[in-house]
Amino acid sequence: MTDISYSSPKTIDEAVSAMVAAKGAGRILAGGTDLLVQLRAGFVKPGSIIVDIKKIAEMTSIEDKGGGSFRVGAAVTGMQLHDHATFGKAWPGVLEAVNLIGSKQIQGRASAGGNLCNASPAADSVPALVAAGAMVTVQGPKGRREVAVEKIPAGPGRMTLEPGEIVVGFTLPARPAGSSDAYLRLIPRTEMDIAVVGLGVSLTMKDGTCTAARVGLGAVAPTVLLVEAAAKALVGSKLDAAALEAAAAACRAVCKPIDDKRGTIVYRTKIAGVLLKRATAIAAARAAKN
Numbered sequence: 001m002t003d004i005s006y007s008s009p010k011t012i013d014e015a016v017s018a019m020v021a022a023k024g025a026g027r028i029l030a031g032g033t034d035l036l037v038q039l040r041a042g043f044v045k046p047g048s049i050i051v052d053i054k055k056i057a058e059m060t061s062i063e064d065k066g067g068g069s070f071r072v073g074a075a076v077t078g079m080q081l082h083d084h085a086t087f088g089k090a091w092p093g094v095l096e097a098v099n100l101i102g103s104k105q106i107q108g109r110a111s112a113g114g115n116l117c118n119a120s121p122a123a124d125s126v127p128a129l130v131a132a133g134a135m136v137t138v139q140g141p142k143g144r145r146e147v148a149v150e151k152i153p154a155g156p157g158r159m160t161l162e163p164g165e166i167v168v169g170f171t172l173p174a175r176p177a178g179s180s181d182a183y184l185r186l187i188p189r190t191e192m193d194i195a196v197v198g199l200g201v202s203l204t205m206k207d208g209t210c211t212a213a214r215v216g217l218g219a220v221a222p223t224v225l226l227v228e229a230a231a232k233a234l235v236g237s238k239l240d241a242a243a244l245e246a247a248a249a250a251c252r253a254v255c256k257p258i259d260d261k262r263g264t265i266v267y268r269t270k271i272a273g274v275l276l277k278r279a280t281a282i283a284a285a286r287a288a289k290n
Contacts, residue, residue: 001206003046004039006057012139015051016290020141020164022049028166029053030075031109034118051166053115058168059113062087068175074113074167081117084108092286093181093200093279099127103192113167119153122194122219126153130216130226131148131200134172140165144260150216153223174213179204180286182279187221188262195219196263197277198203199251203234205287210234215247215276219270220255227251239284247280248273 003171007013009023019026027044029052030033038044042217053059053075062080063071068090072081078098081087088095101110101124112125116136129149136147141164147169154160161167181202218224229250236270237243257268 004044005049006052007049008052010055012056012058012166015053015056015166016116016141016164017140018049018051019166022051023094024163025049025170026051028114028117030059030111030114032114033075033106033110039050053166066174068172068179070124070172071169072112072168072172075111076108076113076169077111078107079104081112081136091132091181093183093283094125094128094132094134094172097183097198097200098125098254100124100183112170116149117167118233119155119157119159119223120194121153121156121222121224122196122198123224124183124185124195124198124218125223127198127216127218128181128200129170129172131181131183131202131214131222132172133202133214134170136170138165139168144168146171148226150224150226155222175290176204178206178287178290179212180283180290182282182286184275184282186263186275188219194262197268197271197275199255199272199279201276201279201283203280203283203287205284208238210237210239210243210284215251217251217254217272220257220272222256225254227254229253234280239280243282244277245273248276251276 025048029050047065053252059073059075115123115125134149177240183197183200185198200216202214213234215230230247235245251272253268
């Protein structure tokens with residue numbers, strides 16, 4: 001660790017410059033709840049630079065843009081979102097997913113940006129953000145671009161970001177009336193564990209009929225999945241048993257999980273369908289109040 005340098009830029013341009021100069025050996029420090037563990041374990045190579053983004057205002061702020069649309073900085077903590085006056089009302093599913101990252105103490109440091117960039121297939125916030133249709137603002141030496149959340153992970157521990165690029169924040173879209181979301185996960189313990197399966201659903205309901213839907217599914221493939229077939233099965237239905245089973249079947253069909261001590265392939269695949277039905281019911285009940 002003594003051969004690892006540290007930078008604390010005040011602007012995003014400075015952060016990008018530091019990452020470019022690092023030539024692939026730069027690591028972003030937001031909350032540090034994953035990075036500090038990796039440092040102590042020796043997973044960060046000597047000669048690397050740690051770029052601390054917590055002093056950059058855009059990376060640590062939440063903007064309520066109205067109509068349910070929000071811009072959330074990549075270093076905004078789970079506790080900041082929890083304490084925000086309006087975010088949880090518009091996006092309760094995203095909030096409950098972010099607030100499942102570790103303990104209360106961890107939530108005071110950990111961020112959705114870090115959760116995404118850690119690129120774990122079992123990340124809790126990512127399926128909920130995928131279901132929400134969130135867009136990621138990325139900035140690098142070529143400027144800024146907007147990318148769908150589901151396009152960022154490339155596999156366990158890997159991202160699609162180009163050299164020098166960093167995640168600046170997320171933009172969640174405006175919400176029509178009758179919209180809401182939900183996130184559920186299965187874990188072996190009662191708390192503070194990673195998902196065996198995680199699933200987020202976002203719905204818009206009108207006169208009892210689903211008019212729009214998105215489904216994000218995690219921990220069952222190398223990356224979090226946008227399950228378009230499941231959403232298609234829900235749209236146009238009154239969320240009856242046949243529609244829910246069709247959506248659940250679509251979730252099961254895309255599963256490509258691993259067998260490990262936390263869950264078998266058969267078990268994870270079955271649970272994906274179970275969580276789809278349960279999360280959809282919760283999202284629909286919330287949407288009925290909006």
